[in-house]
Amino acid sequence: MNKTNQFQDLLKKPGSFILPGAYDAMSARLIEEIGFKAIYATGAGISNAQLGWADVGLTSLKEVVDIVARMADVTTIPIVVDGDTGFGNAINVMRTVREFERAGVAAIQMEDQVSPKKCGHFNGKDVISKGEMVGKIKAAVDTRNDSNLAIIARTDALAVNGIDDALDRAHAYKEAGADIIFVEAPTTIEQLKQITGSLKGIPQVINLVEGGKTPLISLKEAEEIGFKIMLCANTVLRSAIKGITDSLKILKAEGSQENVHNLICTWEERQSLFKLNQIKEWEEKYSENQELLKR
Numbered sequence: 001m002n003k004t005n006q007f008q009d010l011l012k013k014p015g016s017f018i019l020p021g022a023y024d025a026m027s028a029r030l031i032e033e034i035g036f037k038a039i040y041a042t043g044a045g046i047s048n049a050q051l052g053w054a055d056v057g058l059t060s061l062k063e064v065v066d067i068v069a070r071m072a073d074v075t076t077i078p079i080v081v082d083g084d085t086g087f088g089n090a091i092n093v094m095r096t097v098r099e100f101e102r103a104g105v106a107a108i109q110m111e112d113q114v115s116p117k118k119c120g121h122f123n124g125k126d127v128i129s130k131g132e133m134v135g136k137i138k139a140a141v142d143t144r145n146d147s148n149l150a151i152i153a154r155t156d157a158l159a160v161n162g163i164d165d166a167l168d169r170a171h172a173y174k175e176a177g178a179d180i181i182f183v184e185a186p187t188t189i190e191q192l193k194q195i196t197g198s199l200k201g202i203p204q205v206i207n208l209v210e211g212g213k214t215p216l217i218s219l220k221e222a223e224e225i226g227f228k229i230m231l232c233a234n235t236v237l238r239s240a241i242k243g244i245t246d247s248l249k250i251l252k253a254e255g256s257q258e259n260v261h262n263l264i265c266t267w268e269e270r271q272s273l274f275k276l277n278q279i280k281e282w283e284e285k286y287s288e289n290q291e292l293l294k295r
Contacts, residue, residue: 004148007078007106010037011150011180011203016223019080019205021233023049028071028079029273031236038106039075041068043082044119045237057116061087065099072104080107080152082233085115089132090139097143107150109182110136112157112169120156120184121212127157130169134176141177152205153178159185159213167198174202180229181205185213189225192217196226203228210238 001009010017019038022028023045031039044055046067051058068081081100086093093110100108111117112133114126127133133153140151153173158166163186170181182205183195192214196204206227208216222230247263271277 003078003106008148019231025070025074029074032075038078041081042233055119069103078106081105083108083110086110090135093136093139094143109152111154121209137176150179152180154182156184205229207231
């Protein structure tokens with residue numbers, strides 16, 4: 001089963017699922033190794049990890065495509081990519097869809113923020129008109145070659161214009177052909193219930209950011225409220241930052257690696273993750289000496 005079909009199957013199966021965020025090929029591979037069923041290529045995480053800057057719309061389409069292609073190359077589960085604003089207008093969206101399809105994604109998320117965008121849990125956002133976003137969604141739907149490639153429409157209007165406008169936009173985006181709806185940054189449980197209660201018959205995303213605007217709830221609670229996808233976009237990145245920081249502090253303070261062992265993986269775990277044994281098998285299979293022995 002290809003990755004777009006895998007993702008459609010996930011959407012159809014009973015129950016909700018967690019979508020953890022990856023920011024490079026290593027973190028994507030770890031997400032699969034732990035047993036999650038899909039990967040989220042996080043725009044904020046890619047900006048933080050690859051550029052060293054906050055999520056304020058600095059990444060280019062090509063930068064994200066290159067990183068996502070590397071993720072797809074080393075994993076077998078579906079990848080949902082954060083496509084920001086689609087990197088421009090409806091015509092830009094057409095190119096964005098073609099590029100991400102070639103990179104091997106199963107779903108593309110786009111939002112209705114003004115470009116350059118900001119993290120959905122930052123203040124000071126603004127949104128384009130509902131009509132312009134509807135056009136961008138239609139362009140994405142019409143451009144995809146694989147009808148199973150899911151289009152996720154995100155609205156950031158709640159923080160800008162209030163929940164009524166956010167829900168009005170969500171319904172319009174559904175009508176435009178979006179496969180999944182994502183209302184960003186609700187601030188109360190009541191708003192969460194209002195969102196799922198208003199939007200029936202379409203999978204919905206809840207984005208849970210540690211320290212962000214939306215209350216943190218469990219997967220069980222998210223499912224009970226009516227969300228299909230529980231997005232944990234930067235839990236992996238932030239745990240990596242904490243682990244690296246703690247190890248470096250010990251190394252600097254003590255001038256020794258003696259006390260970092262409980263903070264790092266073993267040598268064997270590292271080589272296993274990066275498939276050293278598989279590489280050795282390929283080396284033996286394709287080596288010049290092996291060919292000579294067959295003659």
